[in-house]
Amino acid sequence: MNSDIPDPSDWIDSKLSGLKDVDETLRCHICKEFFTAPMITGCGHTFCSLCIQRYLTNTSQRCPTCMQEQQISQLRKNVTVETLVEHFSAQRATILRVVKEAAKQPIPEVVEPPSSPDLDDGRRRSGRKRTRTNYTETLVSSDDIQVECPVCQAMLPGAAINRHLDNNCNDTGANGGNWLGTKKKTKPLRKIQRVNQASESVANVRRKLQDEGLSTSGSKQTLFRRYDEWVTLWNANVDNKTPRSKSDIKDDLRRWETTVVANENAQPVKMTIKNIDDRQWVQKHKEDYDYLIEQARKSILKKKQEKEKEQQQQQEGHQKAVDRREDNEPDMKRSETEGYQVVS
Amino acid sequence: MSGKRPSVAQKRLMKEYKQFISDPPQGISAGPADEDNFLLWECLIQGPDDTPYEGGLFPATLKFPQDYPLSPPVMKFTCEMYHPNIYKDGTVCISILHAPGDDPNMYESASERWSPIQSVDKILLSVMSMLAEPNDESGANIDASKMWRDDQEQFVKIVRGTVRKALGL
Ligand SMILES: [Zn+2]
Ligand SMILES: [Zn+2]
Ligand SMILES: [Zn+2]
Numbered sequence: 001m002n003s004d005i006p007d008p009s010d011w012i013d014s015k016l017s018g019l020k021d022v023d024e025t026l027r028c029h030i031c032k033e034f035f036t037a038p039m040i041t042g043c044g045h046t047f048c049s050l051c052i053q054r055y056l057t058n059t060s061q062r063c064p065t066c067m068q069e070q071q072i073s074q075l076r077k078n079v080t081v082e083t084l085v086e087h088f089s090a091q092r093a094t095i096l097r098v099v100k101e102a103a104k105q106p107i108p109e110v111v112e113p114p115s116s117p118d119l120d121d122g123r124r125r126s127g128r129k130r131t132r133t134n135y136t137e138t139l140v141s142s143d144d145i146q147v148e149c150p151v152c153q154a155m156l157p158g159a160a161i162n163r164h165l166d167n168n169c170n171d172t173g174a175n176g177g178n179w180l181g182t183k184k185k186t187k188p189l190r191k192i193q194r195v196n197q198a199s200e201s202v203a204n205v206r207r208k209l210q211d212e213g214l215s216t217s218g219s220k221q222t223l224f225r226r227y228d229e230w231v232t233l234w235n236a237n238v239d240n241k242t243p244r245s246k247s248d249i250k251d252d253l254r255r256w257e258t259t260v261v262a263n264e265n266a267q268p269v270k271m272t273i274k275n276i277d278d279r280q281w282v283q284k285h286k287e288d289y290d291y292l293i294e295q296a297r298k299s300i301l302k303k304k305q306e307k308e309k310e311q312q313q314q315q316e317g318h319q320k321a322v323d324r325r326e327d328n329e330p331d332m333k334r335s336e337t338e339g340y341q342v343v344s
Numbered sequence: 345m346s347g348k349r350p351s352v353a354q355k356r357l358m359k360e361y362k363q364f365i366s367d368p369p370q371g372i373s374a375g376p377a378d379e380d381n382f383l384l385w386e387c388l389i390q391g392p393d394d395t396p397y398e399g400g401l402f403p404a405t406l407k408f409p410q411d412y413p414l415s416p417p418v419m420k421f422t423c424e425m426y427h428p429n430i431y432k433d434g435t436v437c438i439s440i441l442h443a444p445g446d447d448p449n450m451y452e453s454a455s456e457r458w459s460p461i462q463s464v465d466k467i468l469l470s471v472m473s474m475l476a477e478p479n480d481e482s483g484a485n486i487d488a489s490k491m492w493r494d495d496q497e498q499f500v501k502i503v504r505g506t507v508r509k510a511l512g513l
Contacts, residue, residue: 007359009366030350030413030460055460059414059443064459259351260410272395296390297511298403303399 006092007032014099023092026085029065030055034085037239038078043068046078050236057194057232072194077239086241189243191235197224214253222261229256350382353412357382360464372468374406383408385417387468391507392476396500398479400507404434409474416441416458419437419471423510426502428478428489437484 008027009018028035030051037049045065047055055064056072063070148155152169195205205215205223214230216223231254237243350358361375363380371390378381385406391397402425419441421434429437439456473507483489491499 005355005358005362007362009363012366030356032356051460055414058411062461064461067459255349293388293401293511297360297513299399301513 010096011099013103014096015103016095016099017093019099022088025082026088034089035081037236037241038081038085039075039239040070040078040081041070042074043070046060046081048236049075049239050232053232053236057228082241191236191238192231194231195224195227200224214250225261226253226257229253351410353408353410354382356413357385357408364465369469371464371472372465374464374468377405383410383412385464389468389472389475390470395476396503397475397507400510401490404436406467410506413460413462415443416462417464417467419467421423424506426488426499426506427475427485428480428492429474429484430488431484435484436471437482438470438474438476438479440467 001268008020008023011023028038028046028048028051032045033048035046035048038046039052040046040054041063043063043066045063047064052064052075056070061069061071073187154164154169154286156164167308195208202220202223205227209216209223209230211228214226218226230249230253233249233256237249306308357376364374371392372387374385374387377384377386385408387404387406389402389404391400391402402420402421403423404419406417406419409415419436419438421430421436423434425434431437440458440462443458477490478492480489480493488499488502491502
């Protein structure tokens with residue numbers, strides 16, 4: 001099947017079909033993608049920050065999974081799941097390829113998914129032999145060893161010492177900090193407040209939009225919705241481990257306006273997704289469709305013929321009424337011996 | 345890429361479709377009506393055994409909103425259907441297709457309602473069991489509702505007629 005759309009069914013038919021459940025668990029129930037900035041609800045369910053905020057803002061104040069009441073303010077970052085997604089999705093394609101290749105080989109083999117070097121901390125399970133390569137991989141390269149600068153006594157990586165000396169002990173140029181780790185901190189992004197349509201004036205919302213550098217055109221309703229969506233997109237971005245730039249988020253807002261808002265009153269759009277969809281799917285579907293119809297026709301005609309035969313053989317006065325229960329409860333069960341009669 | 349990135353709705357529907365065909369529910373066929381538009385699906389539902397709908401195959405469409413899966417799709421049979429919970433124009437009235445917010449049917453508990461964790465296969469399975477067991481609290485088709493309560497024999501007769509019609513017999 002089409003590998004452009006990775007999803008849990010990729011693991012079916014592989015030697016590690018159990019990974020389907022792992023794959024599924026690391027995906028958001030709303031968008032079916034791996035979690036982006038996962039947030040956990042008060043009831044313990046996890047969704048992407050953007051997905052759940054959108055849902056709680058626009059659709060319902062209940063958890064989509066268990067229907068318990070839920071507010072945006074109750075959401076908390078699910079850091080462990082975020083890390084888990086990061087590691088799993090980084091390895092996913094490799095594991096999938098390895099297990100699919102293993103499936104082709106006649107002799108079953110134990111497949112060890114390659115572990116990433118940063119997980120390899122030397123505390124390996126006993127019984128697994130280290131090879132030479134593993135040793136060299138885990139050795140610290142001399143370039144990573146901290147050395148003292150003979151001139152200014154600063155500690156810096158061996159790899160950087162020559163450049164440091166060439167720059168007369170002045171390293172503030174390249175990455176905005178010196179080697180002692182006092183890197184210039186980026187200002188943490190702050191979440192913004194939602195506005196209440198009942199109490200906030202249009203003028204205020206227009207000013208807020210202007211302050212953010214967003215469009216201020218449209219009806220009152222449009223302005224409120226635009227700002228609301230901006231808050232959702234922005235706050236979800238703040239939850240991201242590596243937040244995107246403000247102009248990226250503005251692009252997202254524009255996209256939202258062109259797909260969701262613009263199409264609410266218009267004709268359904270035709271979006272072409274040639275690279276992702278697969279003509280075979282549609283073709284297969286059409287064939288199934290025709291086949292099923294043909295089968296059903298045949299079976300009904302056959303039943304009808306059988307019925308007619310049966311009727312000829314049967315004595316007069318045979319009851320064809322549908323069973324009714326004594327207690328008047330409606331019941332559409334047919335009697336044991338006959339099917340529903342086809343009305344001619 | 346054709347310039348436009350697929351929306352959340354489109355991407356999710358592609359995944360749903362891929363999963364649907366990797367493990368299709370018995371008696372149900374469904375998929376996008378054409379490859380350029382994942383927001384409109386065609387489906388085919390087999391009438392459940394031991395019901396008047398037995399042996400029938402009923403075509404329907406699922407129309408997904410731009411904000412799917414926040415909002416549910418609309419399901420509409422494109423053949424003549426006679427059922428208490430199906431409007432005369434074919435639109436299906438079933439709790440799983442109602443968001444917890446909109447409330448034409450108070451009796452539906454929130455847990456049976458639409459939520460993004462539902463999916464196309466769950467909708468179609470619910471519709472299949474709705475064919476087997478009409479819900480007489482929601483009368484989308486009042487005539488059919490009454491007939492089903494008061495005159496089973498006639499109800500079955502009408503349904504069998506629609507079964508044959510849907511198959512072009
Ligand atoms: Zn999500
Ligand atoms: Zn929950
Ligand atoms: Zn902690």
